[in-house]
Amino acid sequence: MHVLFFFSMAALGFAAFLFFFITKRTKNYSQLEKRFNTIVESLSRLDPNMLEEDFFQTILDIAMSVVPEAKKGSVSRITSEGDWIFVALKGHTMDLHGRRFPARYLFRAGREPVEINFLEYVRSLFPEDMERFFLKILQGTKKSLVVGLFAGDEFLGSIALDSPHSQFSELSKKTLKLLGSLANTYFLLKKSLESEHHFQKIISTILTLLLLFRKQVSIEDFLKESLQKMIEASEIFSGGAVFKGNIAVFSIGLKKTPAFDFKETAEKIEEIQREGTHYVAIQLRGEDSPLYRLVFASKTKIPPSIFGVLNTFGEVVYLYLREYQLHKKYREMAMRDPLTGAYTRHYFNEWIFSHMAWLRRYQRKSVLVILDVDGLKTINDTYGHLMGDKALKRFVKALRETVRESDLVFRYGGDEFLLVLTESDKESVHDVLKRLKENLKKLDLPFELNFSFGYEEIDGFVPIEKVLGKADDLLYKNKFKKKE
Secondary structure, three states, X not given: OHHHXXXXXXXXXXHHHHHHHHHHOOOOHHHHHHHHHHHHHHHHOXXXXXXXXXXXXXXXXXXXXXXXXXXXXXXXXXOOOOEEEEEEEEOOOOOOOOOEEEHXXXXXXXXXXXXXXXXXXXXHHOOHHHHHHHHHHOOOOOEEEEEEEEEOOEEEEEEEEEEOOOOOOHHHHHHHHHHHHHHHHHXXXXXXXXXXXXXXXXXXXHHHHHHXXXXXXXXXXXXHHHHHHHHHHHOOOOEEEEEEOOEEEEEEOOOOOOOOOOXXXXXXXXXXXXXXXXXXXXXXXXXXXXXXXXXXXXXXXOOOHHHHHHHHHHHHHHHHHHHHHHHHHHHHHHHEOOOOOOEEHHHHHHHHHHHHHHHHHHOOOEEEEEEEEOOHHHHHHHHOHHHHHXXXXXXXHXXXXXXXXXXXXXXXXXXEEEEEEOOOOHHHXXXXXXXXXXXXXXXXXXXXXXXXXXXXEEOOOOOHHHHHHHHHHHHHHHHHHHHO
């Protein structure tokens, strides 16, 4: 039974992963991120021992806080007697709490949020006295956004958010869908495991781990955190270790980390007994990451029920590995200019401040060079834009071959590039540019590529805007000399 319920928690993790992944690819990232944070942080603070009514009121409060169009809302439940009852309210001028109606009149929403005009809906459904009642409480409502509440496949009721506006945004629909999914799973687990204290701790632990999804910590740091939290929550394990392949990279609560000759198998969980200690290893492999294992140690035989917990726990951690690799992939795509392969201006704006902090700390200097490809408009007009694109790609390729691997190249504008010569000084710039000119002469193009330049030192103390301004002034002086 526990296995079934904790597999539901894997769905919770996957829903959070999908939502996080979607947010990274939308224009409304900051709003989505804020709403995601509110939902998961609020759920992670829920007391597993709270009354059901309080649980639903909290869920409604969260929904109202993340769906800005909603001015009032309610949560309805089907009781064990088969009645429809209001169990949570917010914003209504009439007291609906505890009012019961025949269950056949309840709007049965699904897992996908739906918009409905209840003022039209009630006219075709309710008897006359109920119709007048609902027309009164829905006064001023143009649209309601409703999502169903489920325990597994059992329909429990619904969350209804009422708005004076004619529609809800797609962002709000996605947000309510996520909340509904998380609430359903949390409610199912809370109800089924309420008698087992250490399982409640594990629920909170897994929710806490979901908070780390958005923080983008490294894989090994996430695995260390996961190991520690599970050991603290389980009340079964006395220690454990994180293995990369067959090598331990971190351990906790172990006097000596044992050496294991792990074998790659299709089984995700392996039980091992050695010198009176019981171990269980969870195998984790991301699509583009090394094989990791979380190994837990117990002084007593591990009860069968914990294996279902660990299996779902492993699913949540594995989802992080997948999300991490996807984020890394899409971040790399966002960092790189698709035409030239140089880093983007956006990435420069992110990276430069951490680099300046490093320069300040270690009292080092770098050099910022602005490079402007000469005559790109003429090339486009004479040879066509495809040839112009080819020229830019060849320019960046030659530039990369000229500088060190530690030096960074950014596309700052159409034909303008930034080069950061790390841990360098102004004296090194002219040698680099001389080599670049020689490399450009070797390009197989029907014209010779030339460039103008400007540069300035970065010491971590002078604001980057001033550094760019000085380099830009020198660039234009350089271009002006060529026109004389």
